[in-house]
Amino acid sequence: MRAAVFHKPGKPLTIEEVDDPTPKSGQVVIAVRRCGICGTDLHATEEHDGLLVPGTVMGHEFAGEIVEVGANCASDWKPGRKVTGLPSHSCGDCLPCKTGKPLQCANNIIVGLQRAGGFAEYMTLDTHNSVLLPDSIDWVEGALIEPLAVGLHAVNMSKDIRGKRVLILGAGPVGLAVSFWCRFMGAFHITVTEPETLRRESATQFGADFGLSAGIPAEVMPEIVRAAGGPPDVVFECVGVPGMIAEAVEYSSQNGEIIVVGFCARPDTLVPAAAMMKELVVRFVVAYDKADFDMIAGLMARDKLDVTHMCTGTVGFDTFSEAFESLRTPNDHCKIMLNPGGA
């Protein structure tokens, strides 16, 4: 089968013939129909990281069709069924696995980073970490469940978003998904700050009331207060670079809440007194549970979510590597997807 293979930082992914996967017990093989490119993929291929082993096939935002079923799979896992899944290969027996939190399994292996993912014609999935999709969900929707789940999980981790003034720092796919769910869950007013014009403008399509270019908090704050009627009760940090948590503290109202969603693997500094004087609650969150996937699939099946505009480009293998590299520089894309069958 064809797959996009990582070799080393600085070298674009190459499209190669690799072995077809075979399913082990409790696994299925899917023909990948769509797989989104994520910021995590871009970061993982950069010099400083080192998590990726040469020869890895990435891709963790996938949807596809079952083509082969391994031993010991329940009877509803059969060829032709649509499926997506958490990008986890885990034991299936421990408490986190049994309760749909495979990322907390001591033996979790990340699919698409530490094990072959969806930038390929076929991939294997553990059925216990996967979700069967109704036929009414299309491939683009199916591949958007993972990035939407990141936002849903973050919003669910807030104490209560209803009636709140919300500020979201960053309008990348994560910030946009957070905005979407804040609206869905009943936030009163949503402001998004984002330096890229087209991304900022697209925030209103994701439920935001107001988009602002990012700037120095002292200058931006009066505009937020004017638009929202007061300082933000809840600030979602969706950028993930050092300095952003301190900025979120500056923006937050007295007794406010900060949810840190932007993934940052570098040291960061913060003046605790600034957060103490406001008696803030700061919560760090990551990824999602299986329940987030189930909820989104359920809403999509009932046509309750209008999200396909999140996908702003589809490419086949012929232009995939080029498209992947193009996302390293500022751009106005929300989500580009691979269609292994051709764009």
Ligand SMILES: [Zn+2]
């Ligand atoms: Zn991702």
Ligand SMILES: [Zn+2]
């Ligand atoms: Zn486990």
